[in-house]
Amino acid sequence: MNLLGVLIVGFVAPCILVSGAGENPSKDWWETASIYQIYPRSFKDSNGDGIGDLKGITQMLPYLKEIGVDVTWLSPIFKSPMADFGYDISDFFDIQPEYGTLKDLDDLIATAKQIGIKVLLDLVPNHSSDENEWFIKSLKKERGYEDFYVWHPGYPDPKNATNRLPPSNWVSDFRYSAWTWREERQEFYLHQFHRKQPDFNYRNPAVVQQMKNIMRFWLKRGIDGFRIDAVPFLFEVTPDKNGNYPNEPLSGESNDPDDYNYVKHIYTLDQPETTDMVYQWRQVVDEFQRENGGDTRILLTEAYSPLNVLMQYYGNGTHNGSHVPFNFHLITELNGTSKAPDFENVVNTWINAMPAGRTANWVLGNHDQRRVASRYGVEKIDLLNMLLMILPGVAVNYNGEEIGMTDVWISWQDTVDPQACNTDPAHYNAVSRDVARTPFQWNDEKNSGFSTGSHTWLPMATNYTQINVETEREYTRSHLNTYKRAKQLRRYSRTFQDGDFKMLAINENIIGIRRSLQNDNTFVMVANVGSKLERVNLLALEDSLNLMEVVLSSDNSPRRIGDVVHPLEVILLPSEALYLRTRA
Ligand SMILES: *[C@@H]1O[C@H](CO)[C@@H](O)[C@H](O)[C@H]1NC(C)=O
Ligand SMILES: *[C@@H]1O[C@H](CO)[C@@H](O)[C@H](O)[C@H]1NC(C)=O
Ligand SMILES: *[C@@H]1O[C@H](CO)[C@@H](O)[C@H](O)[C@H]1NC(C)=O
Ligand SMILES: *[C@@H]1O[C@H](CO)[C@@H](O)[C@H](O)[C@H]1NC(C)=O
Ligand SMILES: *[C@@H]1O[C@H](CO)[C@@H](O)[C@H](O)[C@H]1NC(C)=O
Ligand SMILES: CC(=O)N[C@H]1CO[C@H](CO)[C@@H](O)[C@@H]1O
Ligand SMILES: [Ca+2]
Ligand SMILES: [Ca+2]
Numbered sequence: 388m389n390l391l392g393v394l395i396v397g398f399v400a401p402c403i404l405v406s407g408a409g410e411n412p413s414k415d416w417w418e419t420a421s422i423y424q425i426y427p428r429s430f431k432d433s434n435g436d437g438i439g440d441l442k443g444i445t446q447m448l449p450y451l452k453e454i455g456v457d458v459t460w461l462s463p464i465f466k467s468p469m470a471d472f473g474y475d476i477s478d479f480f481d482i483q484p485e486y487g488t489l490k491d492l493d494d495l496i497a498t499a500k501q502i503g504i505k506v507l508l509d510l511v512p513n514h515s516s517d518e519n520e521w522f523i524k525s526l527k528k529e530r531g532y533e534d535f536y537v538w539h540p541g542y543p544d545p546k547n548a549t550n551r552l553p554p555s556n557w558v559s560d561f562r563y564s565a566w567t568w569r570e571e572r573q574e575f576y577l578h579q580f581h582r583k584q585p586d587f588n589y590r591n592p593a594v595v596q597q598m599k600n601i602m603r604f605w606l607k608r609g610i611d612g613f614r615i616d617a618v619p620f621l622f623e624v625t626p627d628k629n630g631n632y633p634n635e636p637l638s639g640e641s642n643d644p645d646d647y648n649y650v651k652h653i654y655t656l657d658q659p660e661t662t663d664m665v666y667q668w669r670q671v672v673d674e675f676q677r678e679n680g681g682d683t684r685i686l687l688t689e690a691y692s693p694l695n696v697l698m699q700y701y702g703n704g705t706h707n708g709s710h711v712p713f714n715f716h717l718i719t720e721l722n723g724t725s726k727a728p729d730f731e732n733v734v735n736t737w738i739n740a741m742p743a744g745r746t747a748n749w750v751l752g753n754h755d756q757r758r759v760a761s762r763y764g765v766e767k768i769d770l771l772n773m774l775l776m777i778l779p780g781v782a783v784n785y786n787g788e789e790i791g792m793t794d795v796w797i798s799w800q801d802t803v804d805p806q807a808c809n810t811d812p813a814h815y816n817a818v819s820r821d822v823a824r825t826p827f828q829w830n831d832e833k834n835s836g837f838s839t840g841s842h843t844w845l846p847m848a849t850n851y852t853q854i855n856v857e858t859e860r861e862y863t864r865s866h867l868n869t870y871k872r873a874k875q876l877r878r879y880s881r882t883f884q885d886g887d888f889k890m891l892a893i894n895e896n897i898i899g900i901r902r903s904l905q906n907d908n909t910f911v912m913v914a915n916v917g918s919k920l921e922r923v924n925l926l927a928l929e930d931s932l933n934l935m936e937v938v939l940s941s942d943n944s945p946r947r948i949g950d951v952v953h954p955l956e957v958i959l960l961p962s963e964a965l966y967l968r969t970r971a
């Protein structure tokens with residue numbers, strides 16, 4: 388944080404930039420939305436047990452309003468034994484008691500509606516918990532549930548008469564065989580994740596129907612849509628005529644048969660039936676809106692899939708699909724050493740691949756990834772949030788990115804993520820997702836204001852006394868205030884919402900973005916992703932010699948709002964980012 392920042396006063400003046408009133412008649416509400424993922428376990432604890440909960444979220448909804456969030460999605464809050472922190476659901480129609488009750492969720496939704504924030508829930512369609520009643524019934528082969536999950540007897544072990552060999556060499560995303568034996572049924576069940584997360588059998592129409600019932604149940608409670616988990620894993624290849632599954636080919640990337648990367652997932656990922664399922668879910672939300680009115684209910688889909696597959700999720704000529712097929716390329720393709728042409732390439736590749744009339748989206752982080760500040764370096768936090776806000780379409784943040792939270796080192800003793808616990812003290816750190824899931828940093832008091840309890844479910848970041856909402860609110864030039872200002876521009880400027888978009892690498896280190904709209908302001912973002920001072924000529928981007936005015940600068944910039952620069956020479960420090968507006 389730049390202490391000089393405190394000298395600048397009168398910061399909150401978005402009005403000078405306003406051209407519309409925030410409502411944009413040419414776009415549906417979600418097409419320019421700013422989406423904020425809350426990890427409920429770590430957001431705010433209302434009762435001192437060290438675990439975040441729904442009442443805590445409700446209490447903090449005004450904060451979302453303050454930072455300009457339009458819609459929040461909550462990671463799973465459903466009843467769960469917590470083997471995978473809520474991604475293992477034992478009752479799809481109820482709330483996990485440590486998070487609250489259905490009434491608490493109703494209150495959360497009602498409060499959010501009052502202040503104009505939309506709420507999405509996480510739909511986890513690929514699997515349930517092994518403690519779900521449907522799995523228990525399937526285990527006992529109860530009528531109607533025999534084929535609810537993927538079962539197979541496996542094969543006799545020629546070396547050991549009392550042992551059975553698994554049906555195929557498929558490996559779980561969390562290590563080890565994706566098949567686990569159950570004595571009760573004398574069969575193996577499939578689990579693409581934890582062994583406590585049996586995969587549903589999507590070739591059973593009753594399963595498809597049940598999932599749609601789940602969607603309608605929560606839509607009726609007033610939510611605005613779903614973020615859908617682990618979509619590429621829904622279907623597995625159809626078994627052959629004897630009911631057997633083929634082995635997956637070796638990838639050559641790993642020598643460890645227990646490692647997920649040991650095989651190429653050609654039979655367990657991105658099967659062609661998956662896109663059709665997404666189209667069917669779209670019909671569920673569209674139909675719900677037709678019957679009940681109100682704003683568009685939206686779908687966000689999680690898939691780390693090849694670009695051509697992601698594009699199919701949008702829809703085809705006759706069917707609509709996901710409103711927001713998550714674009715994770717800012718996570719998977721770029722980092723702190725990426726050059727300006729890499730940024731240009733990653734952004735333009737998505738824009739150019741999109742089918743006509745669809746909306747782009749950009750995800751900076753989530754609960755499965757290292758934090759953006761740790762992936763790119765803390766000095767680039769403002770640069771990245773500013774990039775996210777000026778790109779066309781939907782912007783997706785993970786809670787804490789607005790204040791620059793970093794990964795927190797967690798000891799092996801404190802590690803709880805199953806993906807890490809499945810390894811050992813020498814290897815857990817490389818795969819642990821706990822580091823990005825530590826409690827939210829609200830202030831400089833005990834447990835950073837997250838909890839009054841004596842213990843929090845994961846340790847707090849040690850430097851929360853500096854990095855927290857209250858402290859950053861007080862400094863004009865803080866990550867939080869940069870974020871808020873960028874959000875205001877995005878919300879109130881028609882150019883940010885509807886303007887033409889152009890992005891290019893001005894040189895190896897400088898990215899330039901131009902947004903322009905007829906009869907409205909032109910905005911330019913320039914940013915130095917390199918590590919040395921650069922003198923930049925903007926004519927490649929903005930072919931006018933008009934002076935430009937700084938409307939936002941990153942916390943590490945010597946420029947102030949209102950400063951004027953000449954497009955023939957803009958000087959940029961390492962990791963500095965500016966939003967400029969052409970002076971009329
Ligand atoms: C044979 O398989 C059973 C069941 O998996 C196991 O408990 C037993 O240890 C195995 N015996 C030998 C000799 O490996
Ligand atoms: C679009 O998807 C639907 C549903 O999956 C399918 O029946 C149809 O053939 C597809 N249309 C085209 C043009 O691919
Ligand atoms: C897809 O959605 C758009 C926007 O809501 C709508 O105009 C269009 O008719 C839909 N297409 C189909 C095939 O449902
Ligand atoms: C960082 O991103 C660049 C491309 O932008 C890539 O070449 C490099 O391998 C990445 N580094 C890491 C550590 O992921
Ligand atoms: C806070 O701590 C993290 C992890 O140790 C570190 O990476 C980061 O630079 C620290 N932030 C500040 C502002 O000191
Ligand atoms: C990004 C995300 O939500 N990933 C989830 C994918 O699914 C597995 C299993 O449900 C979860 O562990 C991940 O967190
Ligand atoms: Ca609690
Ligand atoms: Ca599956």
